Amino acid sequence: MKHTDERSRPAPALPTREPVRLVDRHGRRVGHSSFTAPDPARLVELHRAMLIGRRFNQQAGTLARQGRLAVYPSSTGQEAAQVGGVLALSDQDWLFPTYRDSVALVAHGVDPVRTLTLFRGDWHCGYDPHRYRCAPQCTPLATNASHAVGLTYAARRKGRDVAALAMMGDGATSEGDAHEAYNFAAVWNTPVVFLVQNNHWAISVPLRQQTAAPTLAHKAVGYGMKGYHVDGNDAAAVYAVVSHALAEARAGGGPAIVEAVTYRVDPHTNADAPQRYRDPAEVEHWKERDPLIRSERLIREECLLGDTEETERALAAFGAEADGIADTVRERLAGQDELDPRSLFTDVYAAVPPLLEQEREALADELREV
Amino acid sequence: MAAAPTPGVSMGEALNRALHDAIEHDPDVLVYGEDVGPLGGVFRVTDGLIGAFGQERVFDSPLAESGIVGTAIGMAMYGLRPVVELQFDAFAYPAFEQVVSHLAKMRNRTRGAVSLPVVLRVPYGGGIGGVEHHSDSSEAYYAHTPGLRVVTPGTPADAYSMLREAVECDDPVVFLEPKRRYWSRQEVDLPVRTEPMATPVVRRPGTDATLVTYGPMVETALEAAETAAAEGRSLEVVDLRQLAPLDDGVVTASVRRTGRAVVVHEASVFGGYGAELAARIGERCFHYLEAPVLRVGGLDIPYPPPKLEHHYLPDASRVLAAVDRLQWESAWVEDGEGGRIRP
Numbered sequence: 001m002k003h004t005d006e007r008s009r010p011a012p013a014l015p016t017r018e019p020v021r022l023v024d025r026h027g028r029r030v031g032h033s034s035f036t037a038p039d040p041a042r043l044v045e046l047h048r049a050m051l052i053g054r055r056f057n058q059q060a061g062t063l064a065r066q067g068r069l070a071v072y073p074s075s076t077g078q079e080a081a082q083v084g085g086v087l088a089l090s091d092q093d094w095l096f097p098t099y100r101d102s103v104a105l106v107a108h109g110v111d112p113v114r115t116l117t118l119f120r121g122d123w124h125c126g127y128d129p130h131r132y133r134c135a136p137q138c139t140p141l142a143t144n145a146s147h148a149v150g151l152t153y154a155a156r157r158k159g160r161d162v163a164a165l166a167m168m169g170d171g172a173t174s175e176g177d178a179h180e181a182y183n184f185a186a187v188w189n190t191p192v193v194f195l196v197q198n199n200h201w202a203i204s205v206p207l208r209q210q211t212a213a214p215t216l217a218h219k220a221v222g223y224g225m226k227g228y229h230v231d232g233n234d235a236a237a238v239y240a241v242v243s244h245a246l247a248e249a250r251a252g253g254g255p256a257i258v259e260a261v262t263y264r265v266d267p268h269t270n271a272d273a274p275q276r277y278r279d280p281a282e283v284e285h286w287k288e289r290d291p292l293i294r295s296e297r298l299i300r301e302e303c304l305l306g307d308t309e310e311t312e313r314a315l316a317a318f319g320a321e322a323d324g325i326a327d328t329v330r331e332r333l334a335g336q337d338e339l340d341p342r343s344l345f346t347d348v349y350a351a352v353p354p355l356l357e358q359e360r361e362a363l364a365d366e367l368r369e370v
Numbered sequence: 371m372a373a374a375p376t377p378g379v380s381m382g383e384a385l386n387r388a389l390h391d392a393i394e395h396d397p398d399v400l401v402y403g404e405d406v407g408p409l410g411g412v413f414r415v416t417d418g419l420i421g422a423f424g425q426e427r428v429f430d431s432p433l434a435e436s437g438i439v440g441t442a443i444g445m446a447m448y449g450l451r452p453v454v455e456l457q458f459d460a461f462a463y464p465a466f467e468q469v470v471s472h473l474a475k476m477r478n479r480t481r482g483a484v485s486l487p488v489v490l491r492v493p494y495g496g497g498i499g500g501v502e503h504h505s506d507s508s509e510a511y512y513a514h515t516p517g518l519r520v521v522t523p524g525t526p527a528d529a530y531s532m533l534r535e536a537v538e539c540d541d542p543v544v545f546l547e548p549k550r551r552y553w554s555r556q557e558v559d560l561p562v563r564t565e566p567m568a569t570p571v572v573r574r575p576g577t578d579a580t581l582v583t584y585g586p587m588v589e590t591a592l593e594a595a596e597t598a599a600a601e602g603r604s605l606e607v608v609d610l611r612q613l614a615p616l617d618d619g620v621v622t623a624s625v626r627r628t629g630r631a632v633v634v635h636e637a638s639v640f641g642g643y644g645a646e647l648a649a650r651i652g653e654r655c656f657h658y659l660e661a662p663v664l665r666v667g668g669l670d671i672p673y674p675p676p677k678l679e680h681h682y683l684p685d686a687s688r689v690l691a692a693v694d695r696l697q698w699e700s701a702w703v704e705d706g707e708g709g710r711i712r713p
Contacts, residue, residue: 124479140471146437150444180437347482350540353615
């Protein structure tokens with residue numbers, strides 16, 4: 001009897017222990033044997049998007065402190081991982097983000113105010129996923145990953161060249177759903193890049209208590225996938241590696257895990273107390289590796305925006321644009337949308353069933369009595 | 371399929387034909403799960419489909435229920451209509467988070483922008499001599515989750531019609547197949563369309579009491595009604611078909627006519643789906659009731675091993691024993707003017 005062990009893909013190489021880095025923390029280029037940094041225009045675009053993301057995080061944090069958002073999970077410090085991953089997507093590709101990936105959504109083109117609908121508490125998701133090619137921000141951990149696998153599978157069946165970026169954190173890699181999604185993607189060979197933002201803390205639990213793997217990228221090997229270990233505070237490196245992984249996946253080379261090593265500078269959410277579980281010196285260590293500092297230094301060092309004067313003008317303009325977006329978010333959130341309680345019943349089923357019709361009537365009666 | 375050796379169509383054959391016709395009818399329909407390909411499913415419900423349509427439309431997935439449901443969600447987001455098999459009731463539990471947190475809620479989360487026309491086929495219930503984890507009645511878990519349609523056929527004709535309707539439905543449908551009825555036969559010409567699945571059906575009219583039931587217990591209730599009729603008692607049998615969202619109009623009308631009700635299901639009674647039915651009947655029929663609404667179901671224990679499962683499973687005699695407890699000595703008397711009073 002013939003054995004049907006027909007796996008043809010060669011065993012992937014182990015990811016490097018040293019993360020791929022193309023720009024160091026001083027803004028100087030680092031040579032790499034496999035990856036090259038994107039062109040100057042793209043490097044500038046990455047910086048601009050990170051700047052917008054940083055201001056967006058700050059604004060949302062302020063709004064949360066003021067009680068105008070129910071909660072906000074900041075991704076300050078992780079802008080390079082989110083922006084670098086998202087800008088590598090093509091126009092037809094889909095994003096499957098988590099609750100901490102608001103900056104990724106903004107970089108992907110989702111209306112910044114609509115990304116905050118979830119945290120403001122107006123609704124669970126404030127945008128049309130089809131319009132933005134962006135799934136609702138996922139709050140359960142790792143459950144979005146298999147959706148990305150299914151969507152790219154369906155797109156391929158329909159003859160469309162669609163890849164997906166499925167985002168998750170280091171804690172999410174411990175969930176069973178991460179395993180199932182990795183495995184399905186590899187077996188079905190669907191073009192998904194799983195971008196793991198290793199920000200070192202799953203709320204209060206450090207990475208060493210999360211995994212015994214040498215890197216999270218190593219997990220890929222067991223699935224027959226490629227795993228990439230990249231400096232997640234180096235936008236150029238994240239962009240280069242995710243672009244490469246997406247291209248390979250599209251070409252039939254299989255999905256991949258990209259572990260972006262970064263750090264959550266802020267608390268888990270505005271309700272968290274990080275002083276109970278981590279050393280402030282650690283935070284300082286990572287602040288010195290801030291992704292924005294290094295990309296700004298690179299731009300200045302290499303005159304990517306022209307001479308000194310032109311560069312300062314352009315950087316100031318980016319800052320003003322980011323401030324403007326943040327201001328607009330604040331102003332638009334100040335106007336309270338009228339929420340219609342009767343709408344609670346409309347999108348539970350394709351049509352409102354009799355039972356919900358009765359409850360809608362009962363609620364309408366309550367409203368009339370008030 | 372080859373001509374059936376015995377008359378009629380079995381529920382398993384009807385389901386198979388429904389899948390066949392659904393795949394043929396709509397290019398976006400695909401069937402996958404564990405062992406649904408060359409094996410044809412452990413109950414052979416997908417028998418021959420891979421041969422007829424190829425592995426682009428019918429295929430075996432890795433062994434992982436959460437992954438199966440999660441990928442089906444993604445497929446449906448991009449316009450496919452996946453029909454997935456979860457093989458056994460208790461095997462579906464690893465997928466529960468995907469079902470509850472995403473499948474049931476995606477339409478609501480996205481304010482109707484994303485609908486998920488996914489069918490989860492779950493062979494459920496006992497009576498086939500299965501060992502542990504192969505005989506659970508898990509309907510209450512699903513029915514308690516808004517956003518899901520939970521349906522279960524009681525006859526081969528309904529099995530065909532409701533599965534076709536489930537595949538065409540834009541809501542996610544948990545399609546519970548009463549596995550011990552896979553071999554029950556009925557004279558029916560397929561394809562057939564029965565009443566819409568959201569509507570309960572009176573399977574047998576009666577005047578003295580209503581048996582409200584569904585899925586595997588439809589046959590049992592009909593058997594009980596047959597026996598009761600021979601003893602001079604007329605029982606109405608209502609087959610719910612769709613458990614959630616529930617349209618209880620037919621149930622209410624029936625119980626108001628008969629004045630007595632027994633809810634019959636196979637699942638454990640405590641906190642079960644029958645509790646919901648009994649409560650609703652109580653709320654809506656209180657002044658018509660001659661007796662408390664009784665529940666007949668499985669025992670409140672983990673599903674027993676196969677050699678003891680007949681003690682767990684409700685049968686016609688357990689149903690009839692409950693009917694006998696319906697306070698047939700009426701507390702009401704005619705008032706002589708067409709109404710009723712308590713003496």
